[in-house]
């Protein structure tokens with residue numbers, strides 16, 4: 140099979156930088172949620188790596204659940220309408236929910252999820268996102284824990300895909316233009 144590294148123009152964040160940041164965010168979360176039990180909700184599929192590594196930095200009790208959502212087509216996306224492909228298995232009424240995401244791009248997925256979780260009666264809903272693209276955001280999303288603000292380039296790796304590939308890359312990298320042009 141072809142080597143993934145041929146499709147990368149530049150490594151944006153190394154595996155080490157990512158892990159260091161997740162450890163730092165975990166320290167904050169432990170302090171902020173002292174005495175409370177948290178439900179971590181990962182957003183499939185991009186958040187799988189962040190969830191796996193972040194959760195293992197937490198010395199406290201947590202439960203983990205997953206949502207899969209999709210937005211159909213450009214027009215649907217801009218309207219912010221999201222469809223649930225896999226719902227939570229757990230009832231989050233009265234629970235402290237921490238949504239775990241790989242990236243906030245336009246912000247539409249998360250703003251929809253935040254509203255959806257609030258309507259289920261969660262006691263609190265916060266967001267942890269490894270990456271955020273300030274220049275791509277169309278809606279303000281209140282994100283309590285942000286790993287890195289990054290430029291508006293097409294990034295892949297560490298869960299992030301282009302056409303379902305590259306999620307297994309250890310670093311976060313910028314996709315080489317020859318792949319999509």
Ligand code: PRP
Nearest residue numbers: 183184185241242243244245246247248
């Ligand atoms: C990506 C990413 C975020 C979302 C961010 O997921 O993982 O979930 O887009 O974009 P937004 O801020 O513009 O809403 P995607 O829909 O590609 O699904 P995936 O996680 O399965 O790759």
Ligand code: MN
Nearest residue numbers: 182183184185
């Ligand atoms: Mn995603």
Ligand code: MG
Nearest residue numbers: 185299300301
């Ligand atoms: Mg994707």
